[in-house]
Amino acid sequence: MIKLFHVSKHYGTKSVLNDVTLLIEKGDMCCIVGPNGAGKSTLLKLMFCQEQSDRGQIMINNQNVTHMSQSAMPAVRQRMGFIFEDFRLMLRKTVLQNIVLALTIAGTPHKQGRQNVDRVLEALRLEHKKHDAASDLSAGEQQRVCIARAVVSDPLVLLADEPTGSLDSTATAEVFDLLRGMSARGTTVVLATQNQDVADRFPQHRVTLNQGRMTEQRNTCGI
Ligand SMILES: Nc1ncnc2c1ncn2[C@@H]1O[C@H](COP(=O)(O)OP(=O)(O)OP(=O)(O)O)[C@@H](O)[C@H]1O
Numbered sequence: 001m002i003k004l005f006h007v008s009k010h011y012g013t014k015s016v017l018n019d020v021t022l023l024i025e026k027g028d029m030c031c032i033v034g035p036n037g038a039g040k041s042t043l044l045k046l047m048f049c050q051e052q053s054d055r056g057q058i059m060i061n062n063q064n065v066t067h068m069s070q071s072a073m074p075a076v077r078q079r080m081g082f083i084f085e086d087f088r089l090m091l092r093k094t095v096l097q098n099i100v101l102a103l104t105i106a107g108t109p110h111k112q113g114r115q116n117v118d119r120v121l122e123a124l125r126l127e128h129k130k131h132d133a134a135s136d137l138s139a140g141e142q143q144r145v146c147i148a149r150a151v152v153s154d155p156l157v158l159l160a161d162e163p164t165g166s167l168d169s170t171a172t173a174e175v176f177d178l179l180r181g182m183s184a185r186g187t188t189v190v191l192a193t194q195n196q197d198v199a200d201r202f203p204q205h206r207v208t209l210n211q212g213r214m215t216e217q218r219n220t221c222g223i
C-alpha cells in the first residue's frame with residue numbers, strides 16, 4: 001500500500017531522512033516515533049506528495065508518486081486523509097463546512113457523505129459544535145475537527161501527524177479506537193508521534209527515526 005525505497009531528503013545542507021526503506025501494508029497501523037526534529041512530519045509529507053524526495057522511490061496505492069506532476073496530485077490525495085500537526089482548518093468556516101469540504105474534494109456521493117458526517121460528528125463528540133466557527137473552538141476541539149475532516153471520506157490511507165497532541169485522555173482513547181476501527185476495515189494508518197506513551201499503544205509496527213536513519217520493529221503476536 002505504501003512503499004518507500006532508499007528515500008533521502010535534505011533541506012539545504014541538512015540531511016533529514018537518510019536511506020529510508022519501508023513497506024506499510026494495507027490495513028497496517030504503523031507508528032513513526034522520534035524526538036522533535038527527527039523527520040516524522042517530513043516523512044508523512046513525502047507520502048502525501050507535499051514534499052519531494054531527493055533520492056529514492058515512493059509508491060502509494062501501487063502508483064509511483066516520486067516525481068508526480070502538480071496536476072496529478074489531487075487524484076492521489078483524493079483517497080488519502082491527513083491529520084495535520086497544526087490542524088490547518090478554515091477558521092472562519094463552521095465545523096460542518098470544514099468537514100463537508102473534505103467530502104467534496106474526495107468526491108463522496110451525497111447520501112453516503114451525509115451518513116459519514118453524522119457518524120464522525122458523533123464519534124468525535126462534535127455534534128453540538130457543528131454550526132460554530134472553527135475559530136471559536138478550543139485547541140482540543142479544533143484537533144477533533146481536523147481528525148473528522150481527515151476520516152470522513154473513508155480514505156484508503158490515513159496520515160496522522162501527532163493526532164492527539166491537544167486531546168485529553170478520554171478523547172485520546174476515543175481517537176485511538178476510531179483509528180483502530182478504520183485499520184480493521186482496511187484503511188492503512190500511519191501515525192507520527194514524539195510521545196512514547198502514544199507509541200506504546202501501537203506495538204504492531206513501529207518505525208523509529210533518529211538523526212535521519214530509521215529502525216523498524218514488527219510484532220506479529222498482535223499485542
Ligand atoms: N521546509 C523546511 N525547510 C527547512 N528545514 C525544514 C523544513 N521542514 C522541516 N525542516 C527541518 O527538518 C527537520 C525535521 O523536521 P520535521 O518537521 O520533519 O520533524 P518532526 O520529527 O516532525 O518534529 P516534531 O516532533 O517537532 O513535529 C527539522 O530540523 C526541521 O528544521
Ligand SMILES: [Mg+2]
Pocket residue numbers: 040041042085161
Ligand atoms: Mg512534526
